[in-house]
Amino acid sequence: MARKNLINAARVLGALSLAAALAAPASAEMSAEELAKLAQNPVGNLISLPFQNNTNFNVGPRDGTQNILNIQPVIPIEVNSEWNVITRTIMPVISQPAFVPGGNRTNGIGDIQFTAFLSPAVPKGAIWGAGAIVQMPTNSNDALGNDRWGLGPSFVLLNLKKGDPWVYGFLVNNIWSVGSGSDASYNNFLL
Structure with a gap:
């Protein structure tokens, strides 16, 4: 089962990579500063495939290290x-x-989250987007997810003013578990 999940995840990643490679470049007449800011914008009009790595130390009874690599394709x-x-x-x-x-290290894929934002094509002032997030129970091992579907609102607000060297803002969402599971637990995540 875990092998099948990994193969399916590899197919999705391959398809997204191919789509990004075949897309016409939107950056033909942009400066390096504009491209850098657009690449950092989670609701920018640019196909991107960012990777975010999070390493957590002192995890578990033996103070081990947890590593989470988030693959985050953005498609406008x-x-x-x-x-x-x-x-x-x-x-x-x-x-x-x-x-x-006495347990073993666990490796695999966690629950996938999909967000769709509605955002102005030509922002005036701050850049914003509002939409919904769906969490899918795609974990390859019970220790890597919660086996529940989740749904909730999502909102992003950013400052990318021209001439300002800083990019700042926030992206926030709240996920509530939906449907019934094998137990009576309920999940509510504010991220």
């Missing part, structure tokens, strides 16, 4: 001249130590 879709829908997927590849004495 033009709705019309005024609006874009920006899709952002987070696929976590996790390696973590055992959480019980």
